[in-house]
Amino acid sequence: MSSFVMKTQLPAYLRDWQEIIEGHAREHGLDFFPTVFEVLPYDRINEIAAYGGFPSRYPHWRFGMEYEQLAKSHEYGLSKIYELVINNNPAIAYLLEGNSMVDQKLVMAHVLGHVDFFKNNFAFAVTNQGRDPRDGSPIRKWVDTMANHGAVVRRWSNRVGIERVEELIDVCLSLENLIDPQKPFVPPPERKGPLASLDEVLDEAAEPHLLRVDRDYMESFINPDEFVEEQRRKLVEEKERQKRFPESPRRDVLDFLLEHAPLERWEHDVLEVIRSEAYYFLPQMQTKIMNEGWASYWHSRLMTTRICDASEIVDYADRNAGVMATAPGRLNPYKLGVELYRHIEERWDKGQFGKEWEECQSWEQRRSWDRRTGLGRAKIFEVRKLYTDVTFIDEFLTEDFVVDQKLYSFGFNHRNDRWEVESRTFTDVKQRLLTQLTNAGNPIIRVVDANHGNRGELLLTHDHMGVDLRLDWAREVLRALVRLWRRPVEIHTIVEEKPTSLRFDGKEHAQRAIK
Amino acid sequence: MSLKIDQDHSRFRAIVRGKIRQNLRRYISKGELMGKQGKEVVSIPIPQIDIPRFRFADKQQGGVGQGDGDPGDPLSGGDPQPGDGQGQAGGDAGEHALEAEVTLDELAEILGEELALPEIENKGKSAIVDKKDRYVGIRNVGPNSLRHFKRTFKTALRRQIAMGNYDPKNPMVIPTRDDLRFKAWKTEEEPVANAVILYMMDVSGSMGDEQKEIVRIESFWIDTWLRKQYQGIETRFIIHDAVAREVDRDTFFRTRESGGTMISSAYKVAAKIIEDDYPPSEWNIYPFHFSDGDNWSVDDTLLCVELLKTKILPAANVFCYGQVESPYGSGQFIKDLREHFSKEERLITSEIRDRDAIVGSIRDFLGKGK
Numbered sequence: 001m002s003s004f005v006m007k008t009q010l011p012a013y014l015r016d017w018q019e020i021i022e023g024h025a026r027e028h029g030l031d032f033f034p035t036v037f038e039v040l041p042y043d044r045i046n047e048i049a050a051y052g053g054f055p056s057r058y059p060h061w062r063f064g065m066e067y068e069q070l071a072k073s074h075e076y077g078l079s080k081i082y083e084l085v086i087n088n089n090p091a092i093a094y095l096l097e098g099n100s101m102v103d104q105k106l107v108m109a110h111v112l113g114h115v116d117f118f119k120n121n122f123a124f125a126v127t128n129q130g131r132d133p134r135d136g137s138p139i140r141k142w143v144d145t146m147a148n149h150g151a152v153v154r155r156w157s158n159r160v161g162i163e164r165v166e167e168l169i170d171v172c173l174s175l176e177n178l179i180d181p182q183k184p185f186v187p188p189p190e191r192k193g194p195l196a197s198l199d200e201v202l203d204e205a206a207e208p209h210l211l212r213v214d215r216d217y218m219e220s221f222i223n224p225d226e227f228v229e230e231q232r233r234k235l236v237e238e239k240e241r242q243k244r245f246p247e248s249p250r251r252d253v254l255d256f257l258l259e260h261a262p263l264e265r266w267e268h269d270v271l272e273v274i275r276s277e278a279y280y281f282l283p284q285m286q287t288k289i290m291n292e293g294w295a296s297y298w299h300s301r302l303m304t305t306r307i308c309d310a311s312e313i314v315d316y317a318d319r320n321a322g323v324m325a326t327a328p329g330r331l332n333p334y335k336l337g338v339e340l341y342r343h344i345e346e347r348w349d350k351g352q353f354g355k356e357w358e359e360c361q362s363w364e365q366r367r368s369w370d371r372r373t374g375l376g377r378a379k380i381f382e383v384r385k386l387y388t389d390v391t392f393i394d395e396f397l398t399e400d401f402v403v404d405q406k407l408y409s410f411g412f413n414h415r416n417d418r419w420e421v422e423s424r425t426f427t428d429v430k431q432r433l434l435t436q437l438t439n440a441g442n443p444i445i446r447v448v449d450a451n452h453g454n455r456g457e458l459l460l461t462h463d464h465m466g467v468d469l470r471l472d473w474a475r476e477v478l479r480a481l482v483r484l485w486r487r488p489v490e491i492h493t494i495v496e497e498k499p500t501s502l503r504f505d506g507k508e509h510a511q512r513a514i515k
Numbered sequence: 516m517s518l519k520i521d522q523d524h525s526r527f528r529a530i531v532r533g534k535i536r537q538n539l540r541r542y543i544s545k546g547e548l549m550g551k552q553g554k555e556v557v558s559i560p561i562p563q564i565d566i567p568r569f570r571f572a573d574k575q576q577g578g579v580g581q582g583d584g585d586p587g588d589p590l591s592g593g594d595p596q597p598g599d600g601q602g603q604a605g606g607d608a609g610e611h612a613l614e615a616e617v618t619l620d621e622l623a624e625i626l627g628e629e630l631a632l633p634e635i636e637n638k639g640k641s642a643i644v645d646k647k648d649r650y651v652g653i654r655n656v657g658p659n660s661l662r663h664f665k666r667t668f669k670t671a672l673r674r675q676i677a678m679g680n681y682d683p684k685n686p687m688v689i690p691t692r693d694d695l696r697f698k699a700w701k702t703e704e705e706p707v708a709n710a711v712i713l714y715m716m717d718v719s720g721s722m723g724d725e726q727k728e729i730v731r732i733e734s735f736w737i738d739t740w741l742r743k744q745y746q747g748i749e750t751r752f753i754i755h756d757a758v759a760r761e762v763d764r765d766t767f768f769r770t771r772e773s774g775g776t777m778i779s780s781a782y783k784v785a786a787k788i789i790e791d792d793y794p795p796s797e798w799n800i801y802p803f804h805f806s807d808g809d810n811w812s813v814d815d816t817l818l819c820v821e822l823l824k825t826k827i828l829p830a831a832n833v834f835c836y837g838q839v840e841s842p843y844g845s846g847q848f849i850k851d852l853r854e855h856f857s858k859e860e861r862l863i864t865s866e867i868r869d870r871d872a873i874v875g876s877i878r879d880f881l882g883k884g885k
Contacts, residue, residue: 044518061526062523062527065527068527068528177568178569327582329578331579331580335581411577412575420586421580421585424585436576436579443571467571467572468571468575470570471572477569
């Protein structure tokens with residue numbers, strides 16, 4: 001056991017159990033960061049949970065709000081936090097003081113599942129801060145990073161005043177979700193010098209590119225008028241595009257503002273902090289189902305086969321049932337995730353995959369299909385490494401699964417003024433699920449033009465995919481954007497099937513149809 | 516121990532103060548709070564400031580759920596969470612909480628706490644008590660019909676183990692006469708229902724669905740609060756247009772009549788109910804009247820005032836009149852009441868403009884602790 005574990009205040013009997021549980025987990029192939037457990041009273045746990053796991057984060061009223069909600073629901077006996085784990089190397093996890101021994105064991109097993117996931121899932125690689133030169137393990141000192149962020153914000157608060165900083169944080173938080181989930185995986189484009197970029201820009205007088213014609217009489221066949229027209233149009237478009245800035249639409253709106261908005265030094269620092277933390281939390285949002293499913297899979301496997309004795313199993317089952325409970329209109333990621341892993345494991349154990357399986361139409365045959373391939377365990381380990389929620393659902397949600405798990409899609413019926421079950425069809429359910437997981441449930445917004453109307457205004461677009469924006473909020477976000485951009489901001493979206501532009505010029509909001 | 520969060524928390528409270536009521540109002544006036552009343556489960560309002568973001572309009576988005584139900588069936592239970600809460604920033608993996616349900620009793624307590632409602636003083640009437648038998652313990656003798664099976668066998672098992680003739684491989688437990696245990700009861704005195712709420716509502720043509728919904732929500736919370744304050748409580752319902760009649764709860768909220776309004780008719784019925792069934796010396800009486808404030812004639816209003824003065828107010832703890840704003844009503848009645856009863860503390864009037872005003876009006880009615 002490494003030395004830092006000894007430094008924590010974990011009571012000896014829990015430390016013994018930690019070692020036992022970690023041993024079992026390793027035997028099963030889990031590969032986790034060293035994990036520090038700490039036992040805390042409920043108010044401390046609530047506090048840390050309110051700070052998103054980092055007690056040294058920057059000061060902001062919203063953490064106070066979170067705390068009030070957690071504290072009240074604890075006092076009223078509505079809910080209590082059992083465990084809290086932080087993606088950090090070493091991982092840090094908190095246990096609630098006064099929980100029964102079964103609960104503590106369950107939480108430890110669950111936490112190890114999470115830490116294995118943090119370490120191995122590819123999406124979390126973006127939270128790496130480099131590699132340790134000694135053993136090549138990833139450096140994730142986010143506890144320190146968050147504390148540094150806290151220090152930055154506190155110092156600026158002292159300098160420019162807490163009111164102004166807090167107001168700016170509110171503004172930045174409104175934009176927090178305007179980041180690009182793919183960005184961490186794409187190497188940043190090389191910066192071209194101004195001259196190079198001038199070289200690339202087409203001459204105003206450039207001619208449209210036509211195909212080579214050796215014989216004159218072929219001219220109208222090889223380069224027919226439509227083709228010439230098309231090429232000419234492309235050229236004009238290309239020229240337009242090159243005049244525009246940014247050249248191609250940008251998803252990472254926060255980054256764009258950092259680079260190009262007229263920010264003061266302190267504003268820049270605050271926005272930087274918000275953006276960096278948004279990217280830190282992103283993988284957790286992208287893998288909610290997978291991550292919770294994986295941790296639940298392992299807590300139930302370890303608890304039922306290795307850890308619990310006969311006197312504990314009923315208590316464990318009771319607790320587990322509470323975690324797995326489903327309610328109408330709510331999708332429990334724990335439940336969905338764990339069932340889907342089990343489904344995958346079973347399919348790969350029985351060889352229910354590949355061309356032959358897909359093409360098999362006989363229900364009877366499919367039902368008793370068992371090739372004894374035994375690949376299930378290996379497969380779920382592979383899945384936990386290479387997928388995020390979207391791809392996980394896209395690839396492994398099967399019709400059988402949807403029927404077995406009684407999944408349905410629901411929607412709001414305006415005629416009856418209530419929420420109703422809409423469909424139990426496989427494609428509908430899957431479609432709905434994928435839609436709501438895409439971009440971690442956020443609308444896709446891009447910066448299109450930083451000099452809109454040649455007036456230095458900012459133009460954004462919303463990639464409308466069937467669901468409108470919440471308009472009252474959208475207007476508030478525009479206000480936040482204007483605060484940073486200091487010029488009018490406009491967004492093009494679709495409202496009730498009509499292309500619409502929403503605009504805020506710093507004084508009033510305008511909404512108009514666009515063609 | 517002081518926590519670091521205390522700073523952020525007090526900052527939040529400072530921001531919310533002044534805003535807190537609106538947030539609470541918005542939650543409380545949500546229609547679906549009523550839906551769960553039967554099962555005695557309601558969601559609880561907690562003040563919250565939302566940070567606006569580019570988000571999807573919930574009602575268009577829909578979501579995925581798990582469980583029974585055919586297409587077209589309503590989703591029961593609370594507000595669904597479209598989008599699965601996925602977009603919430605800072606969503607920690609591995610922070611998990613168990614949800615529990617709240618009873619109406621707890622809900623009332625929370626409501627009282629949030630609205631700072633005072634406990635109600637019992638008028639100090641001679642409480643009638645009722646005798647009730649309750650099983651509270653165990654004794655060694657009793658009729659066979661009250662034999663406590665489990666305890667009997669436990670005692671027998673204990674005896675057999677002590678005597679050494681219990682064989683775990685052949686677990687036979689035979690109670691003897693001494694092992695028998697019986698349930699014992701105690702007679703307890705329980706106060707019987709000593710408060711009654713009389714709901715009166717104007718169902719004339721000018722009261723629309725929205726107005727009735729407001730009355731429904733408000734009466735739900737009043738009910739919840741008063742039930743917490745009194746051991747047992749009875750409710751009676753009176754609807755009126757030009758004539759009044761007593762109805763059951765369901766009819767009360769559903770009926771829509773047309774025609775004119777004579778408020779005095781309802782007060783007459785209320786006075787009669789009080790006279791017949793609820794002697795003021797023994798009962799705490801709470802008449803609530805909701806209307807859009809349009810009365811037939813000045814004469815009728817004078818009659819109402821007369822009835823209130825002579826019959827209802829002397830008997831009641833407090834008389835509450837809530838005026839729901841409707842596009843048709845003149846809203847004159849509340850002014851008349853205020854004019855005639857400007858010195859009467861036990862007559863409380865409140866204007867309810869819209870759903871957001873419900874909380875304020877509940878505070879008006881119950882805030883005096885009468």
